[in-house]
Amino acid sequence: EDQVTQSPEALRLQEGESSSLNCSYTVSGLRGLFWYRQDPGKGPEFLFTLYSAGEEKEKERLKATLTKKESFLHITAPKPEDSATYLCAVHGYSSASKIIFGSGTRLSIRP
Amino acid sequence: GAVVSQHPSWVICKSGTSVKIECRSLDFQATTMFWYRQFPKQSLMLMATSNEGSKATYEQGVEKDKFLINHASLTLSTLTVTSAHPEDSSFYICSKKAGREETQYFGPGTRLLVL
Numbered sequence: 576e577d578q579v580t581q582s583p584e585a586l587r588l589q590e591g592e593s594s595s596l597n598c599s600y601t602v603s604g605l606r607g608l609f610w611y612r613q614d615p616g617k618g619p620e621f622l623f624t625l626y627s628a629g630e631e632k633e634k635e636r637l638k639a640t641l642t643k644k645e646s647f648l649h650i651t652a653p654k655p656e657d658s659a660t661y662l663c664a665v666h667g668y669s670s671a672s673k674i675i676f677g678s679g680t681r682l683s684i685r686p
Numbered sequence: 687g688a689v690v691s692q693h694p695s696w697v698i699c700k701s702g703t704s705v706k707i708e709c710r711s712l713d714f715q716a717t718t719m720f721w722y723r724q725f726p727k728q729s730l731m732l733m734a735t736s737n738e739g740s741k742a743t744y745e746q747g748v749e750k751d752k753f754l755i756n757h758a759s760l761t762l763s764t765l766t767v768t769s770a771h772p773e774d775s776s777f778y779i780c781s782k783k784a785g786r787e788e789t790q791y792f793g794p795g796t797r798l799l800v801l
Contacts, residue, residue: 606788607788607789609789609790611792616777616795616797617794617795618690618692618779618781618792618793618794618795619730619779619792620792621789621790621791621792624789662729662730664790666788673732673735674732674790676729676730676731677729678728678729679729681727
C-alpha cells in the first residue's frame, strides 16, 4: 500500500533562517511526487511535480529534490508570507488515478 | 495551472437537511474530478472520483447514499451531503487533473458547518 510520511509536523523559523521539510514515501512504482502549499481555509496550491530520483525543481525560495525513498522541500531565507502548511503527495502505478497525501508540515516564519 | 471553482465557499445548515456543493472547471473540460474531505489539522482524504456520464467511484468507508455525486457535464460536478449531521462538518475540496503529468489542481474548498 502506498504511504507518505511528512516531518516535522510543525516547524517554526525566524525570517531568513533556511531549513528543509521531509517527505518519505513508499510506493510500488512512482508516477509522480507532488508538493502543494495550503493556506488556512483554502484549497491546496500546486508547487512542484517530481518524477525520478535526482530530479530538482525550484520556484523562488523553494527547491524540491527527490530520491528513491524521500523528497525534500528546501526553503531558503524564508519570509513571513511563506508561512503555510506544505503537503506532499504521491501517485503510484498501483493506485490508478488516486494520489495519496501526507499529513503536512505546518511552517511558521517569525518576522 | 488549471482553474477550479467551488460554490458556496461556506455553508451553515441544520441537522437533517441536505447541502449541495458545486465544483466547476473554468478553463477546460474535465471528464474526471475528485472530491476530498479535510478535518482540522488533518490532511486531505479522497472521498470519491467523479466521472462524467457515469457513476462515481467511492473510497472505502464513504457512504455513497449519503454523499451523492453527479457529474452531468464536462465542466460541473456536484456533491450533495444528504441528511447532514454535525459529524459531517468539514472542509470539502474538489480537484481535477491537468497536463501530461496529470497534476491535480484544487478548488478553493467549501466549509460546511452542520448545527
